[in-house]
């Protein structure tokens with residue numbers, strides 16, 4: 001599996017003209033991000049492979065020019081890597097905690113993303129808007145995640161929840177609730193580069209889009 005040096009090389013190749021900006025974001029996460037508690041100190045030596053590139057893989061599942069919410073964005077994952085890879089998207093980073101929002105606001109300004117990336121301090125349940133793609137990573141167990149994210153999904157939109165190895169188990173355990181919510185579910189594994197492990201994503205869409 002690729003290490004951090006290889007992760008940095010892959011990131012430069014993938015982010016192309018945004019390579020400098022994603023490097024600045026990595027520095028922000030491992031510096032102020034650790035200081036402000038948005039990233040654990042032990043994560044510094046795997047920020048590319050485990051966090052940034054793992055998050056960036058979800059970008060390929062989002063349709064062109066979509067409006068995107070990143071629910072429970074924390075330090076901006078996956079919303080910031082996705083926004084840097086896909087300048088056609090408008091991304092809202094939704095996060096209830098003040099300190100994390102302060103980090104996100106600083107990052108959006110420092111990375112010159114103002115205008116197409118916004119920060120909203122709120123819990124998902126309070127937002128009351130809809131988006132074409134509702135992203136999340138490490139947000140909550142699937143049943144709670146669906147309760148929070150479904151009201152944010154536009155009629156033809158999708159929920160894209162980055163999950164770990166237990167994704168299929170979670171889907172099976174919640175099959176009845178998913179069906180009752182009128183949703184179709186699949187587990188997809190987008191890969192950003194062959195030497196990196198794929199990202200596991202639970203994708204949910206309405207069974208009958210209008």
Ligand SMILES: C[S@@+](CC[C@H](N)C(=O)[O-])C[C@H]1O[C@@H](n2cnc3c(N)ncnc32)[C@H](O)[C@@H]1O
Nearest residue numbers: 071072073074077095096097123124137138139
């Ligand atoms: C484990 S962190 C994950 C952060 C980031 N997505 C990542 O992958 O590093 C979960 C985040 O969800 C936020 N959160 C918890 N409940 C939430 C809710 N009801 N609505 C929106 N965000 C919530 C927390 O404040 C926290 O920042």
